[in-house]
Amino acid sequence: MSLTTPDKIRTLQRKLYFKAKAEPNFRFYLLYDKVYRADILRHAYDLVRANKGAPGVDGVDFAAIEAAGLENWLDGIETELRTKTYQPQPVRRVMIPKPGGGERPLGIPTIRDRVVQTAAKLVLEPIFEADLEPSAYGYRPGRSGIDAVKEVHRLLCQGFTDVVDADLSKYFDTIPHDELLRSVAARIVDRHVLRLIKAWLKAPVEETDPDGRRRMSGGKQSTCGTPQGGVISPLLANRYMNRFLRHWRNQGRGEAYKAHIVNYADDFVILSRGYAEEALAWTRQVMTRLGLTVNETKTALRNARQEHFDFLGYSFGPHYYRKDGHWYLGASPSQKSVQRLKARVAEITVPSNVAPWDEVRTRLNNLLRGWATYFSYGTRLMAYRAADHHVYESVRGFLTRRHKVPSRGTRRFSDPVVFGKLGVAATPNP
Numbered sequence: 462m463s464l465t466t467p468d469k470i471r472t473l474q475r476k477l478y479f480k481a482k483a484e485p486n487f488r489f490y491l492l493y494d495k496v497y498r499a500d501i502l503r504h505a506y507d508l509v510r511a512n513k514g515a516p517g518v519d520g521v522d523f524a525a526i527e528a529a530g531l532e533n534w535l536d537g538i539e540t541e542l543r544t545k546t547y548q549p550q551p552v553r554r555v556m557i558p559k560p561g562g563g564e565r566p567l568g569i570p571t572i573r574d575r576v577v578q579t580a581a582k583l584v585l586e587p588i589f590e591a592d593l594e595p596s597a598y599g600y601r602p603g604r605s606g607i608d609a610v611k612e613v614h615r616l617l618c619q620g621f622t623d624v625v626d627a628d629l630s631k632y633f634d635t636i637p638h639d640e641l642l643r644s645v646a647a648r649i650v651d652r653h654v655l656r657l658i659k660a661w662l663k664a665p666v667e668e669t670d671p672d673g674r675r676r677m678s679g680g681k682q683s684t685c686g687t688p689q690g691g692v693i694s695p696l697l698a699n700r701y702m703n704r705f706l707r708h709w710r711n712q713g714r715g716e717a718y719k720a721h722i723v724n725y726a727d728d729f730v731i732l733s734r735g736y737a738e739e740a741l742a743w744t745r746q747v748m749t750r751l752g753l754t755v756n757e758t759k760t761a762l763r764n765a766r767q768e769h770f771d772f773l774g775y776s777f778g779p780h781y782y783r784k785d786g787h788w789y790l791g792a793s794p795s796q797k798s799v800q801r802l803k804a805r806v807a808e809i810t811v812p813s814n815v816a817p818w819d820e821v822r823t824r825l826n827n828l829l830r831g832w833a834t835y836f837s838y839g840t841r842l843m844a845y846r847a848a849d850h851h852v853y854e855s856v857r858g859f860l861t862r863r864h865k866v867p868s869r870g871t872r873r874f875s876d877p878v879v880f881g882k883l884g885v886a887a888t889p890n891p
Contacts, residue, residue, distance in 0.1 A: 470500060488649070624731065632698065635754065662687060723772075806851060829885075849888055
């Protein structure tokens with residue numbers, strides 16, 4: 462199954478993008494009929510299918526949809542959208558652990574709703590993309606977290622070393638619906654598309670209480686939040702954060718504070734030459750007007766020449782050459798990122814994992830290669846060594862227990878055996 466965007470859809474997206482880029486004040490009136498086009502719905506399904514994911518509140522998975530007949534299922538969605546009888550189902554909420562402790566709510570729409578949201582995203586994203594500020598990197602075609610990391614490092618090396626290490630309190634959960642819809646309506650005035658977006662924002666949330674009973678929350682009475690886990694949520698979150706970024710540019714704050722913003726979704730840093738405190742004060746005021754809150758506990762001012770700060774899994778600040786001890790402004794995988802990798806390796810090599818070795822190795826290698834690919838920038842030798850050492854110790858212990866070796870297993874499962882004959886992926890040479 463090819464996930465390359467079909468030519469007909471790509472042509473539509475290009476037209477929408479170039480129109481939006483050429484006319485910043487143009488408002489789009491006729492988009493709803495594009496959302497339920499058969500080719501767009503089919504491509505949307507393929508994208509959702511490729512992303513896998515759990516079923517929603519209805520319990521319907523991909524196998525059930527395809528067993529019952531995919532074409533009829535898609536026809537049913539097309540009919541509901543065309544006749545304007547489509548209503549989203551409740552969102553299933555699950556809690557996932559946060560790397561720093563605590564839990565984050567994740568909203569899982571049904572596959573049916575994820576497909577419709579993806580179809581809407583295919584149509585709306587080119588329009589919103591044309592409006593996004595260059596300082597935004599998250600959830601954008603052709604941009605990535607590594608691009609944002611490289612930009613932060615580049616600016617530090619240019620002397621923008623007075624840093625606002627910013628954090629927003631529960632950004633996705635606190636975006637005000639009315640203001641968000643106003644932001645969308647500044648470009649989209651097709652009332653049927655706006656109705657769709659509002660319906661997704663107001664969809665009830667089904668969660669399980671501590672006693673295992675299901676309960677509903679949210680719904681039409683909710684006034685803020687777009688659930689993480691929804692396909693449309695990152696697009697809407699970017700649209701709303703762009704108000705802050707655009708205001709920064711329009712007010713000339715970059716020149717006033719000799720500063721630049723680098724933003725990835727709800728995460729951002731401001732890099733300045735001497736005006737970080739003023740930039741933070743301005744940011745607090747603007748975020749308050751937007752109905753958002755700066756997390757004062759996690760937000761801090763940093764002098765990157767003297768102390769580190771973390772952004773998108775990397776640690777920035779003074780690094781030291783091991784040979785002669787002189788320092789430089791560097792970027793490297795953060796200690797938290799290495800610890801997260803170790804925790805995920807431990808989950809795979811837990812003694813209760815009785816899967817065949819080939820399956821264990823495949824899971825492990827997929828994790829390790831993905832981690833090494835993301836953390837392939839900057840100074841990484843020590844992080845790579847720590848990762849390899851932990852992987853070796855975990856795999857050796859795992860196989861020693863599995864094969865009941867009456868020793869620590871260092872001879873039978875030596876380093877060359879684990880990373881050679883047994884095929885465990887080692888980090889590449891930096």
